[in-house]
Amino acid sequence: MINKRRVLITGLGMATSLGLDVEENWHKALSGISGIGKLSLPHTENSPVRAVGSITEADWNRIQHEFRDDAAKEGERRTLFALWAAQSALKDAGLVTSASSVKRQALNSELGIPISNLRSDRCGVVMAAGLGINRLEDIHRWTNKDGKFDYLKFGQEYKDVHRESLVKNNSNRPASLIAERFCLHGYNATITTACASASQAIGTAYRAVSRGDADMIAAGGADSMINPVGLVFFVLLSAASVSAEAPSEICRPFDRRRSGLVMGEGAGIVILEEESHALQRGAKIYAEVTGYGSTMDAYKVTAPDPQGTGAEHAMITALKDANTGIDQIDYINAHGTSTKLNDTAETLAIKKVFKEHAKNISINSSKSIIGHLLAASGGPEFVFTALSVKRDELHPTINLKNRDPKCDLDYVANVKKQRTVRAAISNSFGFGGQNASLVVKKYK
Numbered sequence: 001m002i003n004k005r006r007v008l009i010t011g012l013g014m015a016t017s018l019g020l021d022v023e024e025n026w027h028k029a030l031s032g033i034s035g036i037g038k039l040s041l042p043h044t045e046n047s048p049v050r051a052v053g054s055i056t057e058a059d060w061n062r063i064q065h066e067f068r069d070d071a072a073k074e075g076e077r078r079t080l081f082a083l084w085a086a087q088s089a090l091k092d093a094g095l096v097t098s099a100s101s102v103k104r105q106a107l108n109s110e111l112g113i114p115i116s117n118l119r120s121d122r123c124g125v126v127m128a129a130g131l132g133i134n135r136l137e138d139i140h141r142w143t144n145k146d147g148k149f150d151y152l153k154f155g156q157e158y159k160d161v162h163r164e165s166l167v168k169n170n171s172n173r174p175a176s177l178i179a180e181r182f183c184l185h186g187y188n189a190t191i192t193t194a195c196a197s198a199s200q201a202i203g204t205a206y207r208a209v210s211r212g213d214a215d216m217i218a219a220g221g222a223d224s225m226i227n228p229v230g231l232v233f234f235v236l237l238s239a240a241s242v243s244a245e246a247p248s249e250i251c252r253p254f255d256r257r258r259s260g261l262v263m264g265e266g267a268g269i270v271i272l273e274e275e276s277h278a279l280q281r282g283a284k285i286y287a288e289v290t291g292y293g294s295t296m297d298a299y300k301v302t303a304p305d306p307q308g309t310g311a312e313h314a315m316i317t318a319l320k321d322a323n324t325g326i327d328q329i330d331y332i333n334a335h336g337t338s339t340k341l342n343d344t345a346e347t348l349a350i351k352k353v354f355k356e357h358a359k360n361i362s363i364n365s366s367k368s369i370i371g372h373l374l375a376a377s378g379g380p381e382f383v384f385t386a387l388s389v390k391r392d393e394l395h396p397t398i399n400l401k402n403r404d405p406k407c408d409l410d411y412v413a414n415v416k417k418q419r420t421v422r423a424a425i426s427n428s429f430g431f432g433g434q435n436a437s438l439v440v441k442k443y444k
Contacts, residue, residue, distance in 0.1 A: 004210045008278045008443060009286040011093025011271030012383045013085040015222075016370045017053035017264055020062065020084060022092070025380070026387055028369075029395035030416045034248035035370045036262055041226065049231045049240050051247035053264030053371025055081070055224075077265065078376070082127060082174035082222035083181065085267035085379070089218060090182060093271040094283060124187030124214045125179045126205040127269075128197030128221025129171035130375030174222055187214040192375070194430030195335070196294075197221055198268065199378030203292035203438055205272050215277045220269035220379035234263065237302055237431075239339060252399035253336035253365035254343050254407040261337045264371025268379025270386065287389040288443045290423075291322025297433025303341055304429060308349030311335075314435035315353045315425060322439035324423055326354045329361055329439075331394060331424040333385040334411075336365025337372055342429065344406045351409070362419060364397045364412040378428035382438065385426040389440050392420050 017035030018025045028035070036053045055063075060077075063084045090096040172190040179188055187208045191201040198221030205219035225233070234240035241260035243250045251262040272289060295317065297310035304311070319326065335346055351358045366381045373380060388394050393416060400413040423441040 005212060006275035007206050007209045007289045008273050008275055008283070009270050009289060009386050009440070010273045010278050010283040011089040011091075011095070012286065012386065013088030013090070013092060013270075014266065014268040014380050014383050015055060015059070015063065015081045015084050016266040016373070016380050017055060018370060020059050020088075022088070022383065026384070029366065029384060030393060032369070032396045032398045032414060032416070034398060035264070036248050036251055038247045043228050044231065047228065047231055048235055048242040049263070050244060051241070051250045051262050052226050053262060054226055055265055076173070077224040078130070078222040078267070079174050079177060081224065081265070081267035082269070083177060085220065085222065085269040086178045086182070086218050089269045089271050093273070094281070095216075095271070096182060119215070120183045120185040122186050122215040123184045124208070124217045125175045125184050126187070126189045126191065126201045126208070126217055126219040127175040127178065128201040128223070128375045128379070129174065129190050129192045130197065130223040130225060178218060184218065187217060193434040194432050195372070195374055195377055196428040196430035196434035196436040197375035197378070199382065199426060199428035199436035199438055200294055200434070202270065202272070202289070202378065202382055203294060203436055206289045206292050206438070209272050209274050216271060216273045218269055218271055220267065220382070221376035222267035222379070223374045223376035224265035225374055226263055226265050231263065234261065239302070241338070249399050251338045251368050251371060252401070253334070253338040253368050253397055254347070254404055254411045255400050256402045256404040258338040258340065258343065258404075260339055261367070261372040264367070264373045266370070266373055266380065267376055268381070268383045270382060285443050286386045287440050289438060290441050291318040291320070291324060291439035293317030293319075293321060293437045295435045297435065299433050301432050304345045305433070306341065306345055308345040308352065310433055310435045311346055311349035311427065311429055312352045314437040315349065315427070318425065318437040318439045319353075322423075322441070324439055324441070327357050328423050329354065329357075329425055330419065330421045331385075331388055332361055332363045333381050333388070333424065333426045334363050334365050335427045335429045336367050336397065338365070338367060343404065346427065346429065347407045347409060358409055362394050362410050362412050362417055364394055366395070368398045368400070369395065378426065378436065381428070382426045385424050385440050389421045389424050389442055393418050394421075
């Protein structure tokens, strides 16, 4: 049996509808400020979806300016979100002090530690990737005079001209660019498991560091599907809310009036580092990752098991991996999508795992504030989980005014809570029955 090395969280980075800075995101979330607003994109005038958690235009311009060389070539939004969050996390960890103006070949001289103490072949990237549907609303451009689809025209233009090309921005592009930009030559993987992707990316990175395959890995996810094709995709699946209420009030996890998910976009990336490696360089330590569980419902592609069996087993597996008893968990960052099926199934799974102790656990949903970031959702949610473990504060689940009788636990409704968090779980459950649970503990 391989002895597990301890894995610490030493850097955080994110980009959401709340902002581009971790502390800004944190303080707005604690205050219950919603990042969800009115949908206002071209070609969406007739969209039944009214609310989204979009990165602001000012923040998007800032990201493009920061990575202007990459933006000219790699304009796809999720790729630049990933670069922003990765650079922020590496800077927070004290591993990179440079801005993007530093030439790539000179990055090694900008590391915050002596290069002899950071082997690039022992540092890697594990990123989550979604469907990558971008700008396909322009499909009419590739039809011929007879109204038939012109495959040759489509292929040539989309490959050579379209800056959001699927060819140029395939699933592994964010991981590849992060690795290239920051000279991370070691462990590398891209995870595509729907809305569980980012949590499974973090779990995969945790296991790689714990078993000695790497000393440091940047892990998380980035995604953006706020476009006509992405929006209609979730409407057709009967998953997205089409409520006409005030945008900031539509996402209401665990509320009996919840009407579906609200799509968000952005990224969340963390630096996972082996303990002795982090201590040797005097790294700042947020918390420790101690367990990971991954399961499959094997039920339906577009619906969770109503008994929450897969989610239950994911949490049990993570707790076992962490060698942690159920009575040690004080907080759960729930998947909490604001859909009828997910919220009740997750609540039931929590009660099955934690039994009577479930009533003592504080639970919240970050999606109520920033929306559902799809493949990236587990990234920012894990960042919030790490901060809650470090600082003993929990952001509220906003808009929870009419409790669903089947959702009868403590969801930190509407107002932040202060409590000691010895250990926490971050849950992500995706289409296809993908489940991921991560255990985060205070570092001692």
